[in-house]
Amino acid sequence: xxxxxxxxxxxxxxxxxxxxxxxxxxxxxxxxxxxxxxxxxxxxxxxxxxxxxxxxxxxxxxxxx
Numbered sequence: 001x002x003x004x005x006x007x008x009x010x011x012x013x014x015x016x017x018x019x020x021x022x023x024x025x026x027x028x029x030x031x032x033x034x035x036x037x038x039x040x041x042x043x044x045x046x047x048x049x050x051x052x053x054x055x056x057x058x059x060x061x062x063x064x065x
Contacts, residue, residue: 008058015051018044 022044028037 008055008062011051011055011058015048015055018047018051 022041025034025037025041025044028034029041
């Protein structure tokens with residue numbers, strides 16, 4: 001089983017990658033009014049929420065260990 005530090009760093013990298021991948025959809029939605037990009041953006045924001053929650057749990061576990 002990977003250490004908690006590795007898992008947290010992997011999730012943090014996933015979070016950063018997801019934000020970077022979403023930039024195009026943000027521009028398309030807000031600047032061009034592309035509704036499909038808005039749907040993709042909402043989906044990405046939900047994924048970010050899940051990743052952030054996972055990271056928070058991991059940090060709490062490490063802090064309390």
